[in-house]
Amino acid sequence: MSADGWMVESLSHGEIFFASPTLQQRSHGTKGAVCAYEPVSADGVRRLFDRARAAGIARPVLFGLVPFDTTRHASFTIPVQLQLAPVPQRGGAVVAPAGRRPAVVARQPVPAPEIYGDMVRKALDLYEEGDVRKIVLSRAMDVELDAPIAYADVLRDLLRRNAQGYTFAVPAWSDGVAGAQPAASMVGASPELLVRREGDRVFINPLAGSIPRVADPEEDQARREGLAVSEKDLREHGYVVSDIVRILREHCEELDVPQGPSVIGTDALWHLSTFIAGRLKSPDLSALGLACALHPTPAICGFPTAQAFAHIQDLEPFDREYFAGLVGWQREDGDGEWALTLRCARYDGDRRLRLYAGAGTVAGSDPESEIRETAMKMETFMRAIA
Numbered sequence: 001m002s003a004d005g006w007m008v009e010s011l012s013h014g015e016i017f018f019a020s021p022t023l024q025q026r027s028h029g030t031k032g033a034v035c036a037y038e039p040v041s042a043d044g045v046r047r048l049f050d051r052a053r054a055a056g057i058a059r060p061v062l063f064g065l066v067p068f069d070t071t072r073h074a075s076f077t078i079p080v081q082l083q084l085a086p087v088p089q090r091g092g093a094v095v096a097p098a099g100r101r102p103a104v105v106a107r108q109p110v111p112a113p114e115i116y117g118d119m120v121r122k123a124l125d126l127y128e129e130g131d132v133r134k135i136v137l138s139r140a141m142d143v144e145l146d147a148p149i150a151y152a153d154v155l156r157d158l159l160r161r162n163a164q165g166y167t168f169a170v171p172a173w174s175d176g177v178a179g180a181q182p183a184a185s186m187v188g189a190s191p192e193l194l195v196r197r198e199g200d201r202v203f204i205n206p207l208a209g210s211i212p213r214v215a216d217p218e219e220d221q222a223r224r225e226g227l228a229v230s231e232k233d234l235r236e237h238g239y240v241v242s243d244i245v246r247i248l249r250e251h252c253e254e255l256d257v258p259q260g261p262s263v264i265g266t267d268a269l270w271h272l273s274t275f276i277a278g279r280l281k282s283p284d285l286s287a288l289g290l291a292c293a294l295h296p297t298p299a300i301c302g303f304p305t306a307q308a309f310a311h312i313q314d315l316e317p318f319d320r321e322y323f324a325g326l327v328g329w330q331r332e333d334g335d336g337e338w339a340l341t342l343r344c345a346r347y348d349g350d351r352r353l354r355l356y357a358g359a360g361t362v363a364g365s366d367p368e369s370e371i372r373e374t375a376m377k378m379e380t381f382m383r384a385i386a
């Protein structure tokens, strides 16, 4: 462990790092890991734990990426060597970056911001027609660097600025996973917990309704207060909470849902947030099982889900793949944590990254502010890279 207490030193491409607000976990080496590239299923997860036991892994922990579209392949990894530790006190010693940061050679937005604005305008037309009320629209940015990233530096930077978030580097496999090199890794710091399970207790923390923060403290505070009473943002948030609660009622016998949302801050944005706690009816439902029952929530898809999903496929000119899916970990007993794969990039292990960001739109949304919100979401990630 390094002087600042983060277990990120010499983490290489293909290894795993996952930090929640309290626990950090990292793998050492990729050799012998049990991997799978297949659609997510309870049977598949069970088979992976069986394989891990057969391989002599004593306390297997499964890490994974589940795509936005769960009919596509997920990537799962059970590492041979895993290290766990509480997260260090923030504000302690800061280890300086080891080398120079890579420089950006090229940036290509996918699509151009104006086209993203047109996508939002098309969504506004759809709201007039009335079959859909919320669509989360996203865009991407392809970035080429002049040198590979240093995982330790990037993760430290993300950890320092996202104390309440979920910071991760998790490999994405492709067909024929036996080799040690993954096709890519998803790297980022998500503010949004989809499900944490501790025994029969579950915790869910949807976010929706956001505004960029600013340096001036008075204006920043005014934005926070404005968000808390914004009719449009409360409506956008309301679709998420009511849909999640509807599904949770099927699986939980006790549910604690606050009357209304509170406002939480990341380093760059204010978000409306609702912290829900529940008790599972059945101990057989794992953290991932419940996460999949909830996914895709209206926080990253829209409302109603099926219509919003179809419009996303139609309007977005790229494949979300693992973006806006699930990233997390789980033990054999079903306890674990699954966050939404947000504020992140797909990294090819060399010099190429694809960054992603989305924003919820509802009747009354302004295309220009959605462009700004998605730009801000990508910018905060870029600060950690170059």
Ligand SMILES: C=C(O[C@@H]1C=C(C(=O)O)C=C[C@H]1O)C(=O)O
Binding pocket: 136, 138, 192, 207, 208, 209, 210, 271, 299, 300, 324, 342, 343, 356, 357, 358, 359, 360, 361, 377
């Ligand atoms: C889709 C993203 O974020 C989601 C959309 C939000 C919003 O529109 O207010 C807020 C948090 C997330 O649920 C993203 O960060 O890319």
